Amino acid sequence: MSNPRIYQASIFTLHESVKLSDDAFGHLIRVLRLKEGDEVVLFNGEEAFQYQAKLIDVSKKQAYAEILTKEAVDNESPLNIHLGQGISRGDRMDFTLQKSVELGVNTITPLFTERCGVKLNAERLEKKLQQWQKIVISACEQSGRASVPVVAEPMLLADWLKQETSALKINLHPKAQHSIMSLPMENTRVRLLVGPEGGLTDDEISKANDADFQDVLLGPRVLRTETAALTAITALQCRFGDLQ
Helix, strand or coil: CCCCEEECCCCCCCCCEEECCHHHHHHHHHHCCCCCCCEEEEECCCCCEEEEEEEECCCCCCCEEEEEEEEECCCCCCCEEEEEEECCCCCHHHHHHHHHHHCCCCEEEEEECCCCCCCCCHHHHHHHHHHHHHHHHHHHHHHCCCCCCEECCCEEHHHHHCCCCCCEEEEECCCCCCEHHHCCCCCCEEEEEECCCCCCCHHHHHHHHHCCCEEEECCCCCCCHHHHHHHHHHHHHHHHCCCC
8 A cells, every 4th residue: 555645835855854734634643543653755736756754753733754755756747737617516616626637737717707606705715715725735645746736816707818828728619610639739838718517608708719719629519517627638638748
C-alpha cells in the first residue's frame, strides 16, 4: 500500500521537521490513525516536488513530520487549460472540479451565467470558494499532481470574456460545425467555456463569439454540463496534451 499523500502549504527542507497543519493532522492522525514512525508523502502545491516524510512527536493535538527525501514530479500536461465553468447546482460542480483536475486542468473560474440558477451572498460565496479549492487539493493528492490548480474568484461571464489572453478560446455548442479534433493549435494554452445546466443563452453565445471564442461540437448527443466539460478536456488532452 502506498503512503498517504497530503498537501500542506509549507516550506519543506531535507532532514528537518515541520509541524503538520490542522488539516493534515486531522486527516493523517484522526482519520487514518497513523502513528509515530509511519511515513507519508507531502507536497506544497508550489514546487514540482514531493517529499517523503516520517511522522514524529505525535500527540493528541499535534504532530511533526521529518523530511527524509525529495522527489521531482513531472506529470503536468504540456497543454495549459483554463476552464470557465458555468456554476451548476448540487454536487455537479464539485464533480466537475474534481475530475477536471485529475485530467490536468490548470485554472478554473466559476461563472455566473443567465441559467446558472445558483444564488450566493458574499458569505456563502466565500465558503463555497474555499470548499471548491479543498476539492481541487484533494484531487491533486489522489492523482499525484504536485501543482495545485487555482479556483479563481467566481465572476460574471461577461467579465471573464473580456479578460486578455493569448490562448485558443473555445465554446461547446451542440450546433457547431467543427470538432475539437479539427482545431488548429498555435500555442499551448486553451480557454474552455462550458455552460451550466440548460447551457448558455443565444445572447451569451453571441457575446462569446464576439470575444473570439470558437464554437466546437463534441458529438451528435447533448451532454450534461459535467459530462461536457470532462469530455472536452479529455479530447483536448488527447489532441494537444499528454493523454494517449
